[in-house]
Amino acid sequence: MAQNVSAEGLEPTKSRTMFLALGDAISNGTFPPGSRLPGELKLAEQFNVSRVTVRRAMAELERMGMVDRKPGVGTVVADRGGVQPVVADFTNVLGHLLEMGRKTTARLLEFGYGQPPEPVRVALRLGEDEQAQRSVRVRVVDGEPFSYLTAYVPEAIGATYDRDDLAKTSLLALLERSGIEVDHAEQTVTATLSTPTTAKALTIGVGEPLLAVTRTVFDPQGRGVEHLQALYRPNHYRLQIALNRVDAGGTRQWAPVAETSMGSSKKRDP
Amino acid sequence: MAQNVSAEGLEPTKSRTMFLALGDAISNGTFPPGSRLPGELKLAEQFNVSRVTVRRAMAELERMGMVDRKPGVGTVVADRGGVQPVVADFTNVLGHLLEMGRKTTARLLEFGYGQPPEPVRVALRLGEDEQAQRSVRVRVVDGEPFSYLTAYVPEAIGATYDRDDLAKTSLLALLERSGIEVDHAEQTVTATLSTPTTAKALTIGVGEPLLAVTRTVFDPQGRGVEHLQALYRPNHYRLQIALNRVDAGGTRQWAPVAETSMGSSKKRDP
């Protein structure tokens, strides 16, 4: 299989590289919160770059609130440096947000019908020429863009609600309101980079990391009902799941903890 | 809460931005496989950049195998453009790889004892001054770097095996061999960017997206046994999980499918 090429090619600028390196070292524990990191001159030497470059990286770190810098003192790692505050759950993001009493709204960016891209068509098990409703939304939590959602729904199903509905209600809720039986789903998780489009919508920079969750939802008959791709800002959101070590097929394995139906029970210790 | 700043600041080069934009448009479905994308001149105009910039982005796309370009013809999106081949499973990566008969080895990059960084210490519920064993490994599958693993293990437990063991056996297997009872774990998923260090180890470029899985493993008494951070290349690996729609606490929710103990059973349709 080809595609071994990966490395080299359109690297970001040195300042950005440097910024990533330092940021990693910080959230990494190499430079614990409260500690002072080496002087600009020393860093410039260590990384084999000029001081200007170091300064740019540092400025960015400061802008992100990861460090505090003072003349005469130095650059010190901020408390909680790099370790982001996180909203977390696994299966139902929205539910958890609501539980926490956060205000969340949705902004509809695109809406229309057409032929879905191949992979989506296959995932939904649609015919060659079947149409689908495509919608792009941005979910806003507490005033801040939180997730970028691209959804495809088979035409017939999509017709059961308005574009106005989309701005108010969650898609899944709409479907179930329309009498669609939502039975099971296949979910996939990856990482991507923000593109100019998504970056703007989420008010972040281009080339920043995003958590990509793709979910295909089926009804009891195995018919595709919804294909959703959600992009989350890692700073604002992390997937979390509890695992149990179980015996399976002779070997010990991990198995996701079946939620104990009584909401979010996290305690495990007696 | 501060840290609203996010946007603007140390953007990558225009070529890189352009590359991301095009790459997204491709895997997005805007330019389906087989289709020809606009000429360099037209793109340059649309994106308000020069043709040189477009060409760089294109060259990178070609290098990644996402497009084919021919003089007189144009640039056409490769079949399977952007849609990466994927190894996939959720809970046990390694097990699945082995199942598929892939050859996997590990390379030990770092090994030593010391105080773990704060977050790790807290996650493992260690005392203020407790030491931990830190190891950094790269797992290689079929000759290609596959994951970058940083593990912390409480000193006492770490002492039960060699550094040589680490290169051969999976950490979890080592622990269980040493009589440690592995009971449950807390797992968290995020996205990050490759740093100079991780990029080199994984033979990718700096600033590429990585899937970060952090897992803290506990014994039956709730004592921290292992803290593992795994970085995966999205091209090579995706997390996947099956969900069922269930009633829980009055509302319909998603619940992870409990693996049916008989290995990897994927069929769901009757």
Place this chain on the structure above:
DNA sequence: AGAAGCTGTACCATATTTAAGACAGATTCC
């Protein structure tokens, strides 16, 4: 007070990126 170390700022030289335009060769379509 003085020394040492740090950041903030300014200046100039160099390398890289980007812009703009011109031309050659390949391919497709009429």
Place this chain on the structure above:
DNA sequence: GGAATCTGTCTTAAATATGGTACAGCTTCT
């Protein structure tokens, strides 16, 4: 054959990133 369109290549110029250096001002320590 000829027009239109595309990529490949080259040249020239501007904008930006980087390298190297010097100096001012602030803090901490001796």
